[in-house]
Amino acid sequence: MTRYAVDPSRRQLVRILSTPGGETVSDVWHFDGIEDTDIHRQIATTMTALSRTLWHTYTDPASAALDDLSPNSEGWRREMEREEIGRVAHALRNPNLPMNGYLVQPYGGIEGSAQQLGRLLHEIGNPEFTDAISIEVDEEIRTIERAESGDLTDRAAQAILLSRASASPTQVAVAFALLQADPFGSRELREQVDPTSASVAAGQWLLAAARVAASLSGIGAESVVMEADNIEELSVATPTEVLARLIEGDDPYDVVSELIRIAMAVADGYAIAPAREPAKMPLYRTDFEGKTSLSYLDPRRPAPDLLEDLLGGIYGAYLLWAEYDESEAPDEDALDEEALEEEWESSRKQRQAIFVEQVRLLVQPG
Structure with a gap:
């Protein structure tokens, strides 16, 4: 405003x-x-x-x-x-x-x-x-x-x-194109796109990224972010809930809108519980007239919070994929410390590029 x-x-x-x-x-x-x-x-x-x-x-x-x-x-x-x-x-x-x-x-x-x-x-x-x-x-x-x-x-x-429960198809298309260029989330995505619409697109990219990681690791796509949390601390509950619902065939627009609507209702004092048992606690809790409301998202900023969690989930899928990737590692005995650091950075970029290309082959415009 x-x-x-x-x-x-x-x-x-x-x-x-x-x-x-x-x-x-x-x-x-x-x-x-x-x-x-x-x-x-x-x-x-x-x-x-x-x-x-x-x-x-x-x-x-x-x-x-x-x-x-x-x-x-x-x-x-x-x-x-x-x-x-x-x-x-x-x-x-x-x-x-x-x-x-x-x-x-x-x-x-x-x-x-x-x-x-x-x-x-x-x-x-x-x-x-x-x-x-x-x-x-x-x-x-x-x-x-x-x-x-x-x-x-x-x-x-x-x-x-701001947080808005409904997504704009125009903004979703913009977000999808930005994620096509950088699936991990660019500055333009965060600063130029409505976060609700960006979350709709990010949910689709998260599903593709989870499936790429699942195909290499043998872990179910719905559990990818939870497994990645053992490698590096991530926000688990929200991306896991989104993955579970998308795998079941729910529409990305409906999934994002419902999560944000519930968080906004919690912010207004309504007592609403999530539809399913969360992957990991804690969720956001609000006490109102003796009742406890739960939300996967921060009721103060649900749409930006959702986008951050979904982008974190995409990164988590990469972490798990990289954990199982058997690309040849730099020879630590043949390089000095500075050269070894450069080789590891070059290897990381190459592996990330391979992961991104595999994700792009799976993702479908929404």
């Missing part, structure tokens, strides 16, 4: 954008002629709150709700929230004002924040400022719409830091 703040030394309203590449600050409006510094802060705070509620429609669409869309359900509530976006522009310019000591309050958070911001704009009474803020909010809405379509460039890159 976009955050807004006030630079009091310059009397400037600024926007703060957080992306994988870092944070940037840019000016929105100079409070020239608006002397009340308290209202400066109220404007920034309310704009941040409005941005947060708007981005909630991106991270929590109605289609990703755990229940149906019947009246008063979570899915129904999200649909109503989405409809409020169409009333934001009117609320900024024509907000509900107190009458006879009463104020009509809207039901949802989006329209509520927009009404509150509209009342502040009405209080200031500067048409140019109202125009500028209206344009800024409209740009935020269009940014979210671009993110939903899979375009995460420029301002929409904020979405890469």
Whole structure:
């Protein structure tokens, strides 16, 4: 989401954008002629709150709700929230004002924040400022719409830091191409692709990598990451769960969406247990009203956490494959220490390249 703040030394309203590449600050409006510094802060705070509620429609669409869309359900509530976006522009310019000591309050958070911001704009009474803020909010809405379509460039890159239960086919295709170039996960994959969509593609590459390791080691593909954990410490539970479900024939989109939905529900306080016994503990636990919820993923950042675990699983498959690979090792007696280190590095790169080529032959575009 976009955050807004006030630079009091310059009397400037600024926007703060957080992306994988870092944070940037840019000016929105100079409070020239608006002397009340308290209202400066109220404007920034309310704009941040409005941005947060708007981005909630991106991270929590109605289609990703755990229940149906019947009246008063979570899915129904999200649909109503989405409809409020169409009333934001009117609320900024024509907000509900107190009458006879009463104020009509809207039901949802989006329209509520927009009404509150509209009342502040009405209080200031500067048409140019109202125009500028209206344009800024409209740009935020269009940014979210671009993110939903899979375009995460420029301002929409904020979405890469968020977790969304549903994946974008456009972003999955981008992630698949990046994994084709580097199955272990490049910087571009982590910083330019929605992590939910990247996880869908990474799950398919993990399955292929596990099968390559299994064919050489004789260990079942679903157990590859657990075995690799004995070579080097890895996150085991999540990639093993994903492997088990993909081997059973589950759709990668469904597997990723369910894991992230459960983690997001846990973050919201719902008590939900995993579908099967985890490969290794611990999972993330949240106590809510005396009940314990379990999630394979960190509820604070489920999509990035899932992507990290799946990429770690691909690396684990390589570790196990390399453990059984019988490629000729450097002659330690014939080389000095520096030359031996170079030979081992060269051997590692060659073996990794062989593993990657074998994985590429198995993986299928999703």
